[in-house]
Amino acid sequence: MELSDARWRKSSYSNTNGGACVEITEDFPGVVPVRDSKIPHAPALVIPATAWNAFVATLKARA
Numbered sequence: 001m002e003l004s005d006a007r008w009r010k011s012s013y014s015n016t017n018g019g020a021c022v023e024i025t026e027d028f029p030g031v032v033p034v035r036d037s038k039i040p041h042a043p044a045l046v047i048p049a050t051a052w053n054a055f056v057a058t059l060k061a062r063a
Contacts, residue, residue, distance in 0.1 A: 003033055003044055010037060024052075 006025040014021040014037070021037035032052040035044040047055075 001028070001031075001033070001046055006033065008035065008037070008040075 003025070006027050008023040008025050011022040011024070023035050023037045023040075025033050028046075030049050032047050032049055033044040034047060034052075036042065
């Protein structure tokens, strides 16, 4: 999957010191690419959107 033109956004839970930064892009129908912002050229995880949505819903339910 070509991600060079993706518009990445940082998690609102990432810390402000430049560490522990997770970024996602929502530019791809049906999947959510996820990467570590400290290593932007490393391969991204590409997660099915249904699995990502379930993951986020579980996190929100536990917050």
